[in-house]
Amino acid sequence: MTTTYRVMPGPEHFLPPSASSMGIRLPDPGQAHIHGSIVSEDEAMEQAAREFLAAKVPTIFPGPLVLWAWNEKAAKKAKAVRHLYETIKECVDPKLQQAMLIPMPDYRPKYPKINPEIEINPNHPNLTIWHNKIDACMFVGVHCHQANLSLKIIRGGTSCYTVAMCAQAGHEDAMLSFRDATAEKIGRLADWVKKLKGTVPPPE
């Protein structure tokens, strides 16, 4: 299916369509996508690093698959996520930018309200994004179904740039998505952030 649809920061619509229904296709192994166009993984690494470095509040949202050490790979990935966060923190201008690491520990809707400073919930992610003025974020370790729900709601109601570091096939509802995530791949993204430090204009 050929499509002119692009997965861009919102706010897009009262109820935006799923990118898949608009003809956006997921990358094959070794590839990634940016705004729905298939690119090489390196190109996506560079773009994701630039987005983090240019954001006022670059944020990582780790989900249950990396928050709990349910297997060895998960524990390794968790360390890599922490390393990526520390790297972003070191590479941004502390006077203008604030890197954040906000977990998504649970998928059940939180009532009567969540504390948006310490957590994000996939059913109402915009509360956390609005409250913290997050303008670029990365999902990692979130089950694919919940990630897609959340990414689409974010695109619908906020202008946040979304990146998905997916352990499976990727997410077309993110503006940029990797697939087959490993601790090494997360480490490579951290290397890209370090490499591009000082080359990306800080936010105004």
Next chain:
Amino acid sequence: MATQASFIGQKNKKDQVYTDPWNMMFEAERTPSFFTGSEVIKEAVRRASCDMMVAYPITPQSEAAALCGELFAEGYIGDYFRGESEFAVMSQCAGAAFGGARVFTTTAGPGTMRAMENFPMWAGARLPIQMIVTCRGINSPLSIQPDTLEISYLMQTGMLVWHAETAQDFYDWILMGYMVSEEPDVHLPLALCCDGFFVTHTKDMVNLTPTEMCLPPYDPYRSPVPCMDMECPPVRMMRDPFVMKSNYISYATHASWQQEVWAAVERSRKHTIRWMNGLIETENVENDVVIVASGTAVSQSREAIAILEDEGVNVGLVKVKTLRPWPGEEIREATKHAKHVIIPEFNVTGWLAREVSATIPNNERVHAGPHVCGGMTMPPEIIASEIKTVLGMKVPALAGRG
């Protein structure tokens, strides 16, 4: 956690070797065998590494559920039991799939309709259950004969829906079906439909893969939703239903959830095309008249095309293999030269004609028919007759055949 790939080369308790599915389906030697459609279901399930089958084998029935019971007795299926009703069966299938099992079941006609509430639930819960639907009449008076009306209901559930023409399709697609529906970006239930009786009760030559090969087991930890285990017990799976809340975000989440199910149907396109070599098959679609059909209407159309060819009328054919995902772009392309698009169907409402009409430009080209239903056969002559009528040719009356 063991991945699927790590099982390849190992043996199961029946000494079957977990085999790379691509090798098993496309490279392994095949043995021609003369089987009924129901026996073919049994042979496919024998090689599918199913953990669980739940059935409600009532009479009248296809023998498939009973034959799978034999497989359990032989040790090829992890567990098997008979539900209290079709509704119970489909609910029990959900329970098993929530728990991380590869699940197989089969139903037909009124059974499908009775269990209907479960199918959107399966899809919404992203459970890759495979259900064989040997379609037959759903209305009163009861009919055990083929009638595909139930497919039109299944098409709105969020399940993948495929429509097999032959027993060979059935055999291959049961095995391929698990490979597509268990992909983490898809992870949806599959309704693999065929026209009951014609496919289930008649014998055909089917090329089978070796008995000693089987699919690698299902890996529930690739699921896009949390798998139910000791860390994630059933109470957590209830997901605090949004229906309990009345606010914008609950509604928006539920809407987004539904969209995600249909997004997953779309994602299945890529995998299905790879495994099934396309969502449709075409023959001679450069002709002015093209038949678009699914299931055994395809076989009858082939016969009709042969009859017409003898009379100097050339007709093309589009075999629709998947109904969900819907091969809209493929059908538009295949019918772009056609002046007349003929759609023979084994149901009274003409759901395939409606789908095609909503898909192609200049849909006055679509001729919804011929239709038969309630178990009637569709002689190729009536398809040929429909085409000749459309072309303004003289047609002898076919009434009174019975």
